[in-house]
Amino acid sequence: MATSERASARPISAADYRRLAAFRHALRRFLAFSEAAARKAGITPQQHQALLAIKGAPSAAGVTVGYLARQLLLQPNSAAELADRMVNCGLLVRGEAADDRRRVLLCLTPSAEKALQALSTAHIRELRESAPVVDGLLELLKPGGAKSHRRQRTAST
Amino acid sequence: MATSERASARPISAADYRRLAAFRHALRRFLAFSEAAARKAGITPQQHQALLAIKGAPSAAGVTVGYLARQLLLQPNSAAELADRMVNCGLLVRGEAADDRRRVLLCLTPSAEKALQALSTAHIRELRESAPVVDGLLELLKPGGAKSHRRQRTAST
DNA sequence: GCGACTATATCGTGTCACGATATAATTCAA
DNA sequence: TTGAATTATATCGTGACACGATATAGTCGC
Structure with a gap:
């Protein structure tokens, strides 16, 4: 059974590994950018x-701890x-929900609003730059990527 | 200066926050899938x-610790x-580079190869499913993203 | 050969998510 | 209503892991 396990039935090509690795690397780079910006x-x-x-939640009046989780x-x-x-840290204030006193409503403080706005601006800018890269990497994995059935037109590479 | 900082010059719309939040949520979901699969x-x-x-590195003969970093x-x-x-854990073996004995070459063991192959198969499958979602979210942030096709150039909010 | 530099390893520390558990508030059935 | 079951949040001890500082080994220029 171990020999013909489904997961190992279709070997992954070296190119597939390179593409997956490149995709994860791009992801880490974006996350690293985000972490650096936050810090x-x-x-x-x-x-x-x-x-x-x-801030991106549907309700503008604060969200619960459960929602955050x-x-x-x-x-x-x-x-x-x-x-x-x-x-x-002074980023949030806790409030009580009127209808259910078990719930705690979390709201951003002005300083948190300010920090988030600056960070969001930077992130939108970064995403606009790196989106095409991620797009391209996803493209490679999407269509016939690891290919098996369909033949794609070989673009050299 | 604090009032007209460049980063805060252009307020972010509520829709922008929702889109950014949705994008990060999708990212977390993918990463959570990946973590669960690994574990x-x-x-x-x-x-x-x-x-x-x-495994995705150009050199097939193992990589150095520095490369990994x-x-x-x-x-x-x-x-x-x-x-x-x-x-x-028995996932890697250390070897010495012939030309520079400071360097350590890391190579996958057979069990690591097996685990990585299974994980890669699952990841490629997952990416093919979630790529369109991520694509769509990036699309919204990319072009004129934050905004609207109609009536942009706003001087207002 | 010697000093500067590079590659890897070791150690103590801090952060943070978790499981288990506790407390408070709501709901529902009888 | 009462009170058990359920839900929402909070507390505490623990473990994993990345880091800075530092140590050790190997290479290179001179």
Whole structure:
């Protein structure tokens, strides 16, 4: 069974590995840019993500800890800890939901708004530059990339 | 100066924040998929990244610790520690470069090859599915992105 | 051969997410 | 209503991992 496992049935070509590696490298570069930008703005990368998730939420009146956890793909307790650190940093304020007093509404402070705006401007600029690169890398993996059935027109490479 | 800083000269619209948040959420989802896949294969996400970086490198005879550090955007000492953990796990073997005995050549073991192949297959499949989504989100941020086809050039908000 | 430089390794530290658990608030059934 | 089950958030101890500072080994120019 180990010999004909489905996952190993179709060998990956050297070109596939190169493309995957290049894609992940591009991803890391973007994330590194983002982290550096956040730290330059005086906040941690996770805090930046949290600010964006809150600011980009449908409800403009603040979001709950649970919402933050779902957006950031964190466990609820981790989101509560993150929110706690951000409150201590003066980035967020906690409020209570009127209808359900278990819930805590997280709202950005003015300084957080300011930092997020600057970061968002920089990120939009960066994305406009690097999007074509990522696009190109995704393109290579998408169509007949690892190819198996269809033949693509060989562009040399 | 703080009031008219360049970074804050152009306010970001609510739609921009939503788009940026959606983009980052999609990115986190992909990374979460990747992490879960790696852990299911019995390795850590960083180890998976390292295996891919090594396997996708131009030289097929192993890569140096320094190369690994540059590809993963880590400090050299962190790459050495990562390599150390991977050798202890039986994922890598260290070899010496013939021309420069300071250098260490990292090579995948058979079990690492097997794990990486399975992971790569899963990742290519996942990327083919989620690429259109990421594409769409990038599209929105790219061109005139933040805005609208109609009536841009706004002087207002 | 000697000093400057490069490549890798070691050690102590700090951050952060997690599991387990606790506390508070809501819901629902009887 | 009461009170058990459920949901939302918070607390605490732990572990993984990247880092800075530093150490060691190897190479190169002179």
